[in-house]
């Protein structure tokens with residue numbers, strides 16, 4: 173099911189006395205109906221929601237992430253417009269997972285992502301549980317040119333490499349992706365940053381090793397960015413052609429991100445994540461981004477939705493230069 177954005181989802185403060193200089197995102201965002209073929213994007217940004225917590229429910233988690241897209245949009249609406257000349261923002265509405273039909277919703281998300289990439293947009297997918305990633309990937313896979321190598325960077329406390337032999341969930345997307353790539357004879361390049369040892373069983377570390385997954389522990393980022401981690405990122409990025417960046421908000425310490433499906437006490441600070449984002453975006457290889465696992469039902473004073481929105485702001489300002 174798909175619901176295009178309407179103006180009621182983009183509302184915020186207005187400063188009409190300041191004219192053009194007083195504009196905010198809710199005043200510049202243009203609504204686009206993604207149930208139809210869209211015009212060429214010319215590098216413009218498009219927000220596409222994936223309203224689902226079906227994967228979280230299947231993964232024994234606390235539900236609420238279906239409210240993520242709406243909460244992130246509300247938190248972004250009043251951002252001051254500092255977009256470079258000619259860069260446009262589009263509100264692309266939401267793919268909604270209804271009646272537990274996750275696989276259908278993921279396929280629909282994939283089709284929309286595929287169209288956006290084909291038309292030259294920079295997608296920002298707003299989750300949803302981390303099951304968002306598999307739908308997102310279905311579109312990325314179709315949008316890649318022949319021979320292009322995809323690198324996936326996941327900022328996450330968890331590997332999300334669980335077995336999906338019983339059912340897929342928010343804990344399985346990257347194993348699904350690995351298997352799909354392998355079935356097509358393609359390599360799986362996957363880097364997880366912010367991993368919590370206590371949050372991943374030995375089985376998950378074993379799966380990560382079997383799939384040659386690269387990772388950085390959260391514990392190694394508590395003193396900030398360092399050259400070893402920069403080198404690791406650079407080496408990973410230099411081996412691929414395009415980067416899909418997935419940001420699971422549970423990578424942050426719960427003090428910054430209480431409103432997630434599975435909070436992390438000793439997670440990362442926003443400051444170190446901003447440095448990581450700069451490093452990734454400056455490569456010029458970023459293809460598409462998602463921000464997932466926001467659970468507004470457990471948020472405190474919109475802290476987590478504001479953090480998600482601020483990350484998106486940072487990403488857009490930097491990515492617009494590329």
Ligand SMILES: N=CN[C@@H](CCC(=O)O)C(=O)O
Pocket residue numbers: 231232233302330331332334342343371434
């Ligand atoms: N999206 C993934 N979620 C985690 C949840 C961990 C937990 O519930 O503690 C995972 O499956 O590993």
Ligand SMILES: [Mn+2]
Pocket residue numbers: 302328330332342420
């Ligand atoms: Mn995750």
Ligand SMILES: [Mn+2]
Pocket residue numbers: 328329330420422423
């Ligand atoms: Mn996680």
